[in-house]
Amino acid sequence: MALPARDERISRRSWLLAGLAIPLSRVRAAAPLAVSFDGDTLRVTAPDLHFLTGKALERLKDAATVTFLSQLTLFSDTRGTVFKRTAERLVVSYDLWEEKFSVTIPGGSKRHLPNVSATEAESWCLENLAISALGVAPNRPFWLRFDLRTADRKELASIMGDSGVSLTSLIDVFSRKPGAGEPTWSRTVGPFRLQDLPRTPSTRGRIG
Numbered sequence: 554m555a556l557p558a559r560d561e562r563i564s565r566r567s568w569l570l571a572g573l574a575i576p577l578s579r580v581r582a583a584a585p586l587a588v589s590f591d592g593d594t595l596r597v598t599a600p601d602l603h604f605l606t607g608k609a610l611e612r613l614k615d616a617a618t619v620t621f622l623s624q625l626t627l628f629s630d631t632r633g634t635v636f637k638r639t640a641e642r643l644v645v646s647y648d649l650w651e652e653k654f655s656v657t658i659p660g661g662s663k664r665h666l667p668n669v670s671a672t673e674a675e676s677w678c679l680e681n682l683a684i685s686a687l688g689v690a691p692n693r694p695f696w697l698r699f700d701l702r703t704a705d706r707k708e709l710a711s712i713m714g715d716s717g718v719s720l721t722s723l724i725d726v727f728s729r730k731p732g733a734g735e736p737t738w739s740r741t742v743g744p745f746r747l748q749d750l751p752r753t754p755s756t757r758g759r760i761g
Contacts, residue, residue, distance in 0.1 A: 585599060585600075585601060586598075586599045586602075586699055586740045588745055589750060589751050589752070589753045590686060590750040590751070590753070591752065591754065592752065593687070594683040594685055594686055595625075595627070595683060595685075595686050596679075596680065596682065597679055597699055598676075598679055598680070599679060599699075602675065602738065603671070603672070604621065604675060604701060604736070604738060605654065605671040605674060605675060607736060608703075608736075609621075609645075609736075610671075613645060613646065613647035613654070614647060614649065616647075618645065618646045619645045619646075620642055620643065620703065620709060621642070621643040621645065621678070621701055621702065621703055621704070622642060622643075622702055622712070622727070623640065623642075623643060623678070623682055623701045624639070624640045624698075624699070624700040624723060624724075624727060625638070625639050625640075625682060625683070625684040625697065625698070626684075626700070627684055628695060628696040628697070628698065628741075628743070629695055630696075631696070636688075636689070636695065637685060637688075638684075638724075639683070639684045639685070640723050641658055641660070641681070641682055642658065642659055642660075642704075642709075643656060643657075643678050644656065644657045644658070644659065645674065648668065651668060653667075653668040653669060654668075654671055654673075654674040655668060655669070655674075656669075656674050658678075658681055664681055682699075684697075690747075691747040691748040692748055694743065694744035694745065694746055695743060695744065695746075696742065696744055697742055697743055697745065698739070698740065698741040698742075699738075699740050699741075700727050700738070700739045702726075702727065702736070702737040702738070703736075704726065711725075711726070
């Protein structure tokens with residue numbers, strides 16, 4: 554199903570607001586978020602986004618595994634009408650002897666990156682986040698929101714179902730105030746049109 558083809562007149566103020574970071578509790582300063590299109594999916598990059606810091610880093614260096622929850626949401630208008638959503642778990646560990654990070658993205662197409670620096674781990678996590686562009690008309694404007702936060706054991710238990718991450722439960726998790734010292738990153742950008750986005754080679758399978 555294509556996005557509605559109605560003729561929307563978007564005010565200058567709405568355009569500006571759409572590109573601002575949505576304020577959440579303990580949100581870090583908004584890092585620039587770039588969007589690319591590989592012919593099947595939309596992907597984001599944010600070179601200045603560093604999330605292996607603070608309390609999460611302390612836990613990792615105490616030999617704990619830290620799980621981050623990510624969410625990409627595609628909106629079809631300035632009123633926040635959700636067209637699609639996708640979510641991932643990013644499981645991070647740290648080798649005290651090698652002083653290197655390892656990241657796993659569980660699921661049917663499990664992905665793993667071992668023994669890398671913090672910057673390499675952060676970049677790889679974002680590179681592996683994507684949302685399907687199927688049904689998005691090439692000439693219609695859309696907006697994209699990226700969310701990232703850590704999750705505790707109770708939250709992880711609440712979002713995991715038989716088929717993986719429950720989007721309904723995940724939405725609820727992202728709506729809650731994070732615990733003390735637990736940062737949340739959120740960024741909304743747009744409007745974009747598929748026909749205007751930089752095209753990148755498709756090196757991964759299609760995201761449904």
